[in-house]
Amino acid sequence: MILGYWSALGACLLVAVAVSFTPLGGAIDNNVYDWLLRLNPPPAAASQSALLVVDDASLTAIGGLRHLRGALAGALERVAAARPAAVALDIMLADEGDPDQDARLEQALRRTPNLVLACDMTPSGWQEPLARFRHTAAALGHAHSRPDSTDMVTRQIPLMKVAGPFDRRWALSLEAFRLARGVAQIAESPEDIQVGSVTIPARASQGRPLRLRFVPALARVSLKDALAATAPLAQFTGKTVFVGITSQTAAQDRWMTPVSNGLPMPGVEIHANAFETLARGRFLSEAPATAMLAACLVAVLAAGAVFWFLSGWPAYAAGAGLLAVAHAAPALLFSRDIVFPFFAPAAAAWLAVAVSASYQHFVVRRLLRKTEIEKGRYQQAIRFVTHEMRTPLTAIQGSSELMGRYNLPEDKRKQIAGMINSESRRLARMIQTFLDVEKLSEGQMELKRERFGVLDVVGVCIERVAPVAERKRITIHREEMAEASLTGDRELMEYAVYNLLTNAIKYSSAETTVRVAATFHGGTLRLRVTDQGIGMDDKELKRIFTKFYRTKKAEASGEAGTGIGLSIVEQIVAHHGGRIEVTSQPGQGSCFTLVLPASAQ
Numbered sequence: 001m002i003l004g005y006w007s008a009l010g011a012c013l014l015v016a017v018a019v020s021f022t023p024l025g026g027a028i029d030n031n032v033y034d035w036l037l038r039l040n041p042p043p044a045a046a047s048q049s050a051l052l053v054v055d056d057a058s059l060t061a062i063g064g065l066r067h068l069r070g071a072l073a074g075a076l077e078r079v080a081a082a083r084p085a086a087v088a089l090d091i092m093l094a095d096e097g098d099p100d101q102d103a104r105l106e107q108a109l110r111r112t113p114n115l116v117l118a119c120d121m122t123p124s125g126w127q128e129p130l131a132r133f134r135h136t137a138a139a140l141g142h143a144h145s146r147p148d149s150t151d152m153v154t155r156q157i158p159l160m161k162v163a164g165p166f167d168r169r170w171a172l173s174l175e176a177f178r179l180a181r182g183v184a185q186i187a188e189s190p191e192d193i194q195v196g197s198v199t200i201p202a203r204a205s206q207g208r209p210l211r212l213r214f215v216p217a218l219a220r221v222s223l224k225d226a227l228a229a230t231a232p233l234a235q236f237t238g239k240t241v242f243v244g245i246t247s248q249t250a251a252q253d254r255w256m257t258p259v260s261n262g263l264p265m266p267g268v269e270i271h272a273n274a275f276e277t278l279a280r281g282r283f284l285s286e287a288p289a290t291a292m293l294a295a296c297l298v299a300v301l302a303a304g305a306v307f308w309f310l311s312g313w314p315a316y317a318a319g320a321g322l323l324a325v326a327h328a329a330p331a332l333l334f335s336r337d338i339v340f341p342f343f344a345p346a347a348a349a350w351l352a353v354a355v356s357a358s359y360q361h362f363v364v365r366r367l368l369r370k371t372e373i374e375k376g377r378y379q380q381a382i383r384f385v386t387h388e389m390r391t392p393l394t395a396i397q398g399s400s401e402l403m404g405r406y407n408l409p410e411d412k413r414k415q416i417a418g419m420i421n422s423e424s425r426r427l428a429r430m431i432q433t434f435l436d437v438e439k440l441s442e443g444q445m446e447l448k449r450e451r452f453g454v455l456d457v458v459g460v461c462i463e464r465v466a467p468v469a470e471r472k473r474i475t476i477h478r479e480e481m482a483e484a485s486l487t488g489d490r491e492l493m494e495y496a497v498y499n500l501l502t503n504a505i506k507y508s509s510a511e512t513t514v515r516v517a518a519t520f521h522g523g524t525l526r527l528r529v530t531d532q533g534i535g536m537d538d539k540e541l542k543r544i545f546t547k548f549y550r551t552k553k554a555e556a557s558g559e560a561g562t563g564i565g566l567s568i569v570e571q572i573v574a575h576h577g578g579r580i581e582v583t584s585q586p587g588q589g590s591c592f593t594l595v596l597p598a599s600a601q
Contacts, residue, residue, distance in 0.1 A: 005359055009304045012351035013296055020292075020344035026150050032342040033155065034258035036334045042213045048180075048279040049272045050219035050239045052079060053246040054091075058223035065250060069093075070101040072243070073108040075226040079243075082236040085180040086114035088172050088275075090143050090244035090268040093117065093129040102132065109136035114179035118143040118172055126163050138179055141172030145270050146209065147255055154255040154265070157274050158207040159193065159200070171210075173274035180240045180279075200278065201285040211284040211339065213277045214259045218269070240275055244268025287333070287340045295340075296348040299326055303352030307360045315360065319353040326350075392423040399423075426464075448489040453601055454518055454525060455481055457490065461498040462516065465505060472510045476501070482520035484598040488576045496569045497527070500592050503566070504531035508589070525598035532589040541582055545570045 019025050052075060054068065062071040072091070079087060089109075096102070109115055117137040120127040121144065128134055142161045145154045162168040170178075170186065178186060178195050187194040192201050193208060202208035219235045226233065245251045246266040253267030277283070299322065306318040326349035333340040399416045402408065408416070462476050469476055486493060504514045512532040519526045536544065545566050573580055578596035 005308070005356075005363075006304060008355050008359060009300050009352055012355050013300045013348055016296055016344050016348035016351055017293065019347060020341065023150055025343040025347075028343045029341050030148060030151060030153065030155075032330060033339065034153070036331060037155075037214070037258045039331075040334060042215060042276070042280055042282065045280065047215055047218055047276060048085075048239055049275045050221065050236050050241050051269060051272055052221055052223065052226055052236075052241055052243045053266070053268065054223045054244070054250070056247045056249065059247050059250060061224045062227075066098070067101070069097050069105045071223055071227060073101070073104040075223050076105075076108040076112050076243075078226055078233055079236055079241055080108070080111045080113065082233040083238070084113065084236045084241045085238055086116065086176045086240040087112045088116040088118075088141065088176040088240065088242045088271065090118050090172060090242060090271055092120060092127070092143075093133045094120075094127050096130065102130075106132050106136060109133060112136070114138050114176075116141050116172055116175045116179065119169060120144075121161050121163050121169075126167060126169065139175040140169060141175035142169040143172050143253070143267060143271065145253070145255055145267060146207075152256060153260075154212075154257050154270055156209045156211045157270065159202050159210050160204075160208045171271075171274065173271045173278065176240050176242070177275055177278040195278070198278070198281055201283050210274060210277060211286075212257075212270070212273050213280070213282065213284070214257060214273045215276045218272055218276070240279075242268050242272040242275070244271075282337060284334075284337050284339050287338055292341050292344055295326075295329070295345040299345055299349040300352040303349060303356045307353075307356035311360065311364070316357065319357060323349050323353060392427040396420050396423050396427075448491075449487060450490060451485050451487050452490040452493075454484050454486060454527065454598065457486075457494050457497055458516060458518065458527070461494055461501055464498060465501045468502065469505050469514070472505060472508070474505055474508055474510065475513045477513050477515045479515055479517035481516075481518050482525070483601040484518070484520040484525050485601045486525065486576070486596060486598050489572075492572045493576065496572045496594065497529075499566070499569050500529040500594075504529050504533065504590075504592075507531065507533035509533070520598060520600070523597060523599065525594075525596045527594040527596070528591055529593075530589065530591040535586045535588050535590055536584040537586050541584060544582060545580070 020029070058071075059065065059068075062068065068091075072089075076087070093105075109117075115137045116139045117129045117133060119129070119140045119142055121142060128140060129137070134140065142158075144161055145157045147154045157171055157173070159171045159174050160168055161171075174186070174195070181196050181198075183196045188204070190204050192199050192203075194200070200210065202210055219239075221233065221235070244266060246268065248254075251266050254264035255267070255270065257265045257270065259265075302322050303319060306322065307315050310318060323346075326346045327342075329345065330340045330342045399420050403413060403416055458478075458481065462478070466476065501514065501516070508514060508531045514532075515528070515530040517528045517530075519528075570580055573594055573596065576596055578594060581593040581595060582590065583593075584590035
């Protein structure tokens with residue numbers, strides 16, 4: 001039972017972990033993560049970045065994309081005058097444009113402090129800005145985000161992208177952050193990177209991902225307003241300005257995020273949020289896979305222990321507490337900036353609690369049923385013993401009262417003492433026979449192997465039941481009695497024949513006849529006991545050898561009995577290599593035939 005219990009719990013662990021790697025498990029983990037991210041927004045603080053966006057109104061005002069570079073030049077000139085900490089341009093400048101606009105834009109870029117230009121990774125390598133523009137930049141940064149492949153929601157960006165063995169680029173937001181902090185170089189290790197005094201947990205083996213903490217609102221100025229001479233740009237002073245296209249008709253990098261509310265977020269805004277995550281210095285780090293496996297294992301072991309050592313409402317209360325902990329743990333860890341998977345531990349806890357509770361329920365019910373059966377069996381056995389012992393005990397009690405009450409002659413006293421001694425030995429044999437039959441039914445006893453005559457066994461049993469037959473004036477008639485020998489346990493066989501004779505007398509009317517016959521042919525003995533009793537129908541014949549079963553007429557007749565005798569007789573005969581045949585009709589009596597292997601005497 002122990003092995004099956006813990007094997008079932010081990011299967012719960014395997015199923016929970018396996019399903020956590022499926023799209024279903026990933027989707028649930030993502031939904032819980034998004035909910036926790038919205039529930040734990042970044043602390044209220046002044047933002048360190050701002051957006052200069054090319055929206056639909058700006059495109060209309062400047063006459064479309066063909067005039068974009070000239071308009072950008074004018075806006076950047078005004079932005080530079082506001083003295084920003086850095087400027088990140090999330091617009092690709094890889095193609096030649098109008099010469100006059102390109103020249104003007106080049107001059108504006110040269111006057112822009114700490115400028116970061118965007119580059120894009122293609123199958124053939126990095127697509128970079130034109131050389132005339134590239135030389136104006138303090139750094140190049142890739143403008144890629146990392147949407148989740150299961151639902152295309154952007155929750156993180158790769159801080160590093162590699163186009164070849166040694167050709168890599170840091171993220172646009174990271175380069176802007178480095179320049180804004182005045183750091184010359186990014187230090188890195190396999191587990192994290194460091195920009196000045198800021199250590200960013202980003203593993204090199206995974207492309208150094210950064211989970212974003214989205215800021216509720218960033219300062220935003222449209223290109224149209226930036227070009228207006230009256231528009232104040234003081235909100236750009238000392239901040240890192242991210243410049244990009246947000247127009248729904250022109251922007252190609254728009255992605256869903258956990259805070260999108262159904263509307264995709266432009267790429268430039270995603271990069272600005274990445275910068276804010278870096279600037280605020282509060283990073284989300286993922287718990288290692290071993291921690292998830294350990295949590296699943298602890299949940300399974302805890303559920304197993306709860307329902308192994310407890311029962312009833314304490315067990316269910318403890319199981320509910322375990323489920324509450326499994327559900328609350330990811331939220332508690334998230335508040336401490338640790339991303340812990342929800343699905344696997346919660347699924348492991350639910351499966352383990354369900355299986356443990358079900359196992360306890362059914363096992364306890366089975367044990368209770370077994371206990372009730374054993375209790376009933378014990379009670380029936382006690383009834384059987386008391387019933388079978390009643391006759392010798394009555395004889396012993398009556399004889400001892402005679403000897404104590406009357407002054408009997410010596411001969412009579414000896415006769416009574418002999419009878420008491422005989423009944424006492426019979427009682428002892430009866431107890432031993434009962435114990436032997438119990439051991440035989442449990443497979444704990446081997447039969448004796450002795451040879452004995454059938455006539456002797458029948459004669460002893462008829463002599464033993466004669467007083468009972470006389471009280472009902474029933475005649476026991478011996479018919480054909482073949483001389484044959486059986487091999488086995490004589491005492492058990494005597495019990496079997498004695499039981500058939502007592503049943504025949506018990507369920508027969510007064511002044512009737514019980515016939516006993518034994519025929520031997522071809523190595524087979526057929527010992528028949530026929531009565532003129534109440535008989536049985538076909539339905540009762542099918543259950544007559546079931547332990548503790550009593551026929552309806554037997555119960556109605558009020559005859560004492562336990563319904564155990566015939567089941568024991570069947571076991572005894574079966575262990576002697578034989579079988580029992582029964583024929584009966586209601587009101588016409590019954591015939592029980594023991595068919596046993598025998599030999600000529």
